Amino acid sequence: MIRFENLQKSFRKTHVLKGLDLEIARGDRIALVGSNGAGKTTMIRCLLGEYTHEGIVTVNGLDPRTHRTEVLGRIGFVPQLPPPLKLGVGPLINFAAELCGSDPARMIAIAEQLGLNIAELKGRPFVKLSGGEKQKLLIGIALGRDSDLLVMDEPAANLDPVARQVFFGLLAERRDNVSMIISSHRLDEVASLVNRVVELDRGRIVLNDHVDDRLDMASVLDCVIDLAAANPAFANAIGAWDFAEEKDGARWRGKVAGPDRLRFLGMLSRYAAVLQGIEMKERDNEQVV
């Protein structure tokens, strides 16, 4: 479906991509990981036809630069940094829907599933939305259209836990029909969403491997956390996950999206000293993790 062949990109004397070779098949869900400056964004921009480059990039056999509308008509894109558009939320949705040949109602429906009140925000300039609201709207626009490929740069970074859970569910619905490239600095952020990992380091691919993807992206874990004693720092951290307090802060109960389990455990590990018990049960099969 997508082919990168000896892809090279330089900015003046800086060689950012140094000959990438990569094939992405339909159904591949790729975690594109690497540190800052590894070349992830440059690679994505070459794929979207935004950069001139040496080497070959094709999507379904077409060059994204010379066949822009055909190629980009099948790619949903969520950038890492939302653009500072002054356009209103309503006009932006209509604009994107018209260009993509989609129904604005589809985009609105997804944005609302993520927790955005479009009716309330319709007249507000996009740039005036909060980081999370912007991200939800951009995800709504990207998922509310027909596409063969989703390219997402840190898509869940600004989402609250509930929205993350909905977002993972939306990706799960598309996992069989749509290829995905999810860029992130950290593998643990996206590991559970993907079936393949590509790691870039200073413009080269240093890891290209398949990963086990038995995890159900739409799964939800019911969690109970017991502490030795109430801890304000922990309360603050777990509050961001929408957990409810019990026993005067010594017990916390809530739910975690399946793909977020690694990230959640990462957060818990910071409070290992005060943890007394962790219970995580997947809702569907009652399997203790």
Add this chain to the structure above:
Amino acid sequence: MKQLMQLARADIGESLRARWFLVYTIVFGGVMVGLFASGLTESRIMGFTGLSRLLVTYLQITMAILPIFMLITTVRSVVGDREAGVFEYILALPVSIGAWYWGKLAGRFLVVFLPVFGAMLVAVIWGLIRGVGIPWFQVLFYTGLLASLAWCFLGIGMLISTLSRSTDVAQGAAFMTWLFLLLFLDLILLGALIQEGLPAESAVAIALVNPLQAFRTASMLLFDPQLVLLGPSAYVILDNFGYKGYLTFAMSYPIIVGLCSASLGFWIFKRGDYS
């Protein structure tokens, strides 16, 4: 064409919400209000009175501020959007680069021309209400001249914007361009060159190449058909072009300069990195 219209609409939506547009509208509206308030329409200077006098003054003021406004606001459009990361998103949507570029240009032209035209319209409506004679030919021709000048500097602005690496550089280049063209108005450097013995033909040629001067001379020609105000160089213009010929030139030349500049900008943009 459909995409071009969509992008023009989007750019108009963006511009109407921008602070520069508010300032821009206030400036042109303010100029017109100021001219009314100053009682200019009642004054008789060099034989002109009423609406003709008002329009001539308005055009002279517009000539000074429209180009720099156009340049400063337009040069930010490509390089500013690139810096801010707007392109990364907008140009990842299925839109052709041509539709995006020319749509942006069309939208921006409408947005910058409307306040200027709106101020003219206010003057005409005021004239009609007061029962003052409306010099319709002047009104129409001045409107055309303003549109031509606006388009010219829009094209130059887009070219500067595509060539620049940063907004600061673009704004500096825009200011220098405006200053350069202003210096070659007959009142300043051109006057000095003539004083130094530059042949009249060369001086006129320099003046004709400058769209600002072409605009200014044409606006003078409308109320001074013999170009007495311009002095001896008027003969070169009138002998070579004639009255109607020069008006046609003054209207079409800035449009061509704007179109060529914008086309060159598009060609450069299309060949490079978009974001």
